[in-house]
Amino acid sequence: MANVRDPDHNRVVEFFRGTRHTIVVPTLCIGEVAFLLARDFGPEGEALFLESCRSLELMQPSEAGLARMAELVRINGDFPLGAVDASVAALAEELGTPFVVTLDHRHFRAMRPRHVASFTLLP
Numbered sequence: 001m002a003n004v005r006d007p008d009h010n011r012v013v014e015f016f017r018g019t020r021h022t023i024v025v026p027t028l029c030i031g032e033v034a035f036l037l038a039r040d041f042g043p044e045g046e047a048l049f050l051e052s053c054r055s056l057e058l059m060q061p062s063e064a065g066l067a068r069m070a071e072l073v074r075i076n077g078d079f080p081l082g083a084v085d086a087s088v089a090a091l092a093e094e095l096g097t098p099f100v101v102t103l104d105h106r107h108f109r110a111m112r113p114r115h116v117a118s119f120t121l122l123p
Contacts, residue, residue: 015123
């Protein structure tokens with residue numbers, strides 16, 4: 001959402017503005033996004049992002065979630081699938097939702113969630 005030149009920028013902004021869904025974010029995502037924003041936009045970009053996180057519902061991985069994350073990282077090791085994407089998938093499974101907000105279709109289309117045939121990727 002930060003890069004207005006990104007071809008997906010408008011679609012993502014409109015999704016977040018118009019969604020009625022509760023957006024639940026694994027806490028691991030915050031560190032990865034903050035790192036990328038600091039790298040690309042400096043401290044002010046990172047700080048603005050961190051301030052915006054106050055409006056999100058953040059969840060830490062449970063013990064079962066951590067075990068599932070490890071399993072997903074192993075199963076999808078040829079990608080490789082990292083801990084952050086694994087945390088998103090594990091949390092979606094734990095919450096029983098088919099929905100994942102991501103532009104990373106490669107990883108999330110390849111994963112086989114336990115609770116549905118495949119994730120429904122948004123936006």
